[in-house]
Every structure is written in C-alpha cells, then in structure tokens.
Amino acid sequence: MAEIPKTMKALVKRDENESYSYEDMPVPQPSGDEVLIKVDSVSICGSDINLYKWNDVARVIATIPFVPGHECAGTVVKCGPDADIPIGAKVGVENHYFCGECLQCKYEDRGICPIMGQFGHGKKTEYGGCSEYTIVPAKYLYVMKRNLSPDEIAMLEPLGVAHNAIERLEVKNEDVLVIGCGPVGLLAQCCVKALGGKRVIAADIDESRLQLAKKLGADVLVNSVKENLKDFVYKFTEGVGMGRICECSGASPVVNAAFSMLRKGGHIVMVGLPKSPLHVENVLPDIVFKALTLKTVHGRRVYHTWVEIERLVADGIIDVNPVITHKFAMSQFEEAFQALFSGKACKIVVDPSK
Ligand SMILES: [Zn+2]
C-alpha cells in the first residue's frame, strides 16, 4: 500500500457563499474508533446542489464548516486504536451517523435516528467524501464482501434509498408507477424489477431521462409535459387507478396529484423532497376513503439495506452504471456542478485524487 502523504486536497464549505473552496489541508489522524480511508469515488446528490448554493434547505440540513460529499467509497488505510477494520478493505459510508442509544436505534431502525449526525453535511462531523482522505468512525462503515467498482460502491448510498422505498412499497406482482426519473427514481425502477414487481411505468418531464429509464428496463414511458399523467393512469388501468406509486419527483403539485392517481387500497411511498407545503383538495375520495397506505423513507435501513443492495449489484441483478452520465476530477468541481444545474447530467461521480 502506498505511503500516506502529509497533505491532501479537499473541497470545503467555510462560509455562506455559493460554491466551495478547493484547499490543501493536512491528512487527519484517526483516533479512538475512527478509521482513515482513502476516498476512491464520491458521487454528487441532488441535495448537494442545496449545499453548494447555500439556500434555505441547506441551512436546515447542514452546518458550516464541512467537507461535502456523503456518497462515498473508499479503502481503509489506517485505524485508530479502538477500530479493527482490515487495512485495504473496501468500504461504503453510512452517512446517517446514528446514536445507537435512542428508541429508533435500539428497537426500530438506526437509519432514522432522530439525533443523527450526517457525514458530508457538517452534522457531528466536519468530514465528507470530497477529499482525498477522510475520517469515519468504524461503526458507520459498511465493509464490502463482494467485488464492486469504486463508483458502484459510491452509488450504494442513493441505491439504498431507492431499495428502502421499493421494499416498503411491497411491489411483488404489481405494476408500479415511478414519478420522476432522477438518479433515485431510475434506481427505484431497477429495484422494482429486482424485487419482483410486474411492469414499471416511468414518468418524467424530460425526454432524455425517459430514454435512460427505458435503457434500465422501464416498460412504459410517460412524458408528462405531452400527456396528463392522471389521464394516462386511468386509461392504463381501465379506470381503476394505480396500485403502487413511488413518488421521486419532489414537485409539490405532482405529489398532491399522485393521491388522486391511486386505486382504492393502493400504496404510495414518498421519496422526493417537496420544497413547499402539500395540499390535497379532495381529501375524502382521494385519501381517507381509499384506505391507502402511505410510507416515506429517509435513507437506508441500517445495515439490512446495504447487505441487500451489495448482493443485487454484485450478482448483476441491478446495474447502476447507466445512471452515471458524467465523471469529473475533483479539481473540476465547478464544471461538475454546472453540468448538474444544466439538467444535462444525471448522476455525476467525482475522483478526489485528480
Ligand atoms: Zn445522497
């Protein structure tokens, strides 16, 4: 293994201005249960746009200063005295830094710990993946058992969100409408197929995203600029409505309308992040009398989801690579974000060593 250098490059958010600074900083030393990892790949999330721009959402989900990048794959290079992960192990980072002590952590799901910190968001850690080396406590590392590429390991974080959503939706032998074909929506479509769903109906307003959905196996494409989605659903289901909807667009009017597209007894899972309040007009026919099931997800089930998605990717049941449309060196981070803002890029992965 190569010698660990004294200094490294990293992106840092130091103040409330747009963008990040690209800095030289000392390579940190792991203490206690901390592990030093060399970052092999980090992918950029839709939520990173908020952090980059530092808008109102960012003020809620992040705390300055921090190194961004929560979708991170790395190789263990050094352990603190209380950590014992083998040097050279390939790891993914569970960015929800659970407390391990609360009700959710002990009896339900550590991924939804109400007092969790967040890697890459400055919550209880200043470290993130947009850095040549980073520090993660051992309990937040998922040690890979199978052989995945660095980019595939970085993609396990968003794939885990998609898998968690589709698992909760109970899709076996069901047709599933996935609204929104961003990275998580596309990965959710893959999960529908992997978990025994019947047909995937993919809806988006962008034709290039719909073509990506097709490439990943979507059976029916709906361009909701050209065709009213609700009209399509009732035509497609012969007036019954969808039994399963996975909402990944996060566009408030679409989320509101999604309830009217469900059949009686239908299930809906909300994954996208609406930025304004939701408002459903016909609450009785569209919600209460439907006896529907609403589920929401935040992150992954720790570590159940990681085990499942590692297997699905390693066995070739899910291929995350078509979702990755752009790769950038970390020094080109401004171009990477511009590609994201333009809507041309779907998933972007960044190499911190360049
Ligand atoms: Zn993410």
Ligand SMILES: [Zn+2]
């Ligand atoms: Zn907790």
